[in-house]
Amino acid sequence: MADDATRRTVSNIPLLKTHAGPRDRALWPQRLKEEYQALIRFVEQNKAADNDWFRLESNADGTRWSGTCWFVHELLRYEFRVEFDIPVTYPDTAPEVAVPELDGKTAKMFRGGKICLTEHFAPLWARNVPRFGLAHLMALGLAPWLAVEIPDLISKGLVIHKERNSG
């Protein structure tokens, strides 16, 4: 599923230990801490590799996440809002990541702008419960999706660079 570069990036993200979802009041705060630790490490790694490409933050109880991701294409930076809820069945099931502003622009999306992850992502996630967390979701779910879809959307004129658009 993933190329060597992705594999290397992912192997550097620390794995999580606590198997707990948002309904587990006792253990969820611990899981949430681990999520933040892994995300912080992943962002720091991306920065060090000059490949910083997303930010995320959650509400206080960690059930709703939002942020931005960006994608550089032909030296121009395209930025998109990202959002998702943590499902009650997390981490047995991965959250459904949405990029709402692209809703209706690509067939590889479900209603509400939820990105369509490949057939391979579900088995990959299932095999790594509970060790994979949100950082892995970003690296193995959202990143490959953006890499395929955004250049295509730009070439079709469905995504236009903001400055170019206003200028």
Next chain:
Amino acid sequence: MATVEELKLRVRELENELIKCKQKQNAMEDAHNQALNRPKIDKMSAEVVDSNPYSRLMALKRMGIVEDYEKIRTFSVAVVGVGGVGSVTAEMLTRCGIGKLMLFDYDKVELANMNRLFFQPHQAGLSKVEAAEHTLRNINPDVAFETHNYNITTLENFTHFMDRISRGGLEDGMPVDLVLSCVDNFEARMAINTACNELGQIWMESGVSENAVSGHIQLIVPGETACFACAPPLVVAANIDEKTLKREGVCAASLPTTMGVVAGLLVQNVLKYLLRFGTVSYYLGYNAMQDFFPAMTMKANPQCNDRHCRRQQEEYKKKEATQPKVEVVQEEEEVVHEDNEWGIQLVSEVSDSELQAATGARPDLPEGITVAYTIPAQDAAAGDTVEETEQSLEDLMAQMRKL
């Protein structure tokens, strides 16, 4: 030339006129509907006359298929997901005269849904549950409806969902008789599974594959039969070479035929289960490419990830133990060689456990049914894990924000 103010005023005038027109039209439609709709029927009649909507259903009694058809009015069923399968399922149950239908869906009707049955183009933009209730009430006003327009997988909605299926039966405070899963994604199925395991609620799963040429239905009795988390998702093999299957640029295909067939199989099983006739299927697959219908029963997995599934299994075992068992024991004769002077034994070169570690256990399934993927045994030393930290959650959140 008119000033901006004048134009604004004119817009407001026109808006008001439009509202008046709409109100008039609605009043006319309501009056029209009132005239068209039949009054509620108190008791199902078996009388064969043109005006009796239940005559052909009550005939099932006379033919000896169903013992007590009127009993259908005492049942309540929750349908989760009112899409291609769920809407048709709800319509069939409505026409059969079910007592109460509870509908859950967070989606809106779209023109892209028009390749499926039930919804009509003029309903585009309405919430699916609202549009469905309107149509279904017209078809059969005897059915009680309760609709919820939300996503059941989020924390708050899930709590409400659990509350409704456990207390929203025909008699207030009683659970529904059956929950039907007609959703189109893994997350929602797992959420229904979690709720039903916790509540001990019997439910039926249904699904159509993303390539639209296979489907399945499954009856899940918590603790007794395999729950949705007991094994990786089951797939009805469509015998299509993965290499020739093109996935470029699309997420999912759908056909009204496959969805109609699966809805039909599902409701047939519901009727057989509720009204006690025929044999109820535990798992029935539909392979549309070869017209093949594999069937099986799968026991609950004692190592299931869902602790409530394991709890239900314990309870089921206790219940079973109290019931007297009549079982025919077939003795198998052991092959014993007269003498084995040298103590020779057959030993496989690769142990079963080694084989399983590489690919993951594959449940024993009949021909035509397989699992979507296997899960290899946990490999403890797979990589670095997060370190113990002294930092509080707030510290970490602040640190993330500062990056």
